[in-house]
Amino acid sequence: MKRMIGLILAAGVAVAAAGTADSREGCGPGFHRGPYNGCRPNRGPGFGGPVVVGNYYHGRGYWDGRRYWQHRDRWHGGWRYR
Template sequence: MLAAGAALTALAPAEAAGGCGPGFHRGPYGGCRPNRRPVLVAPAAPVVGVYYGGRGYWDGHRYWRHRERWHGGWRYR
């Protein structure tokens, strides 16, 4: 008898959303609220002229180990 009850309990689906339906859940006052989308954080793009450790200075196209002032701007080497 106990085994039959355990088998039926295991087959019954769980109501995790509390009857709100897919994409919703119960709020603190019992109302249905939409689930929030996960926040994805992407790494920032490299900034021109910034030194990145282990790589070098980014000039917009590639990394350079050294840079120097040259005619009012920067020359990368």
């Protein structure tokens, strides 16, 4: 009886150790887990480099630091986004 309990405990420890090792494996820098546990690249608002405030990005608009705007005008010595 004691031997059976020892075998069950040993098997439980082996399964727990294997599960922990699998869950620790990451995708590496610049990647994250996607659907179905696949690795996907991290893509920020600019999709290819740092996003600069005030620049126009084709297909998106002007970036003001929070969101994209389609139009901007000079207004009181600065920019107004609409």
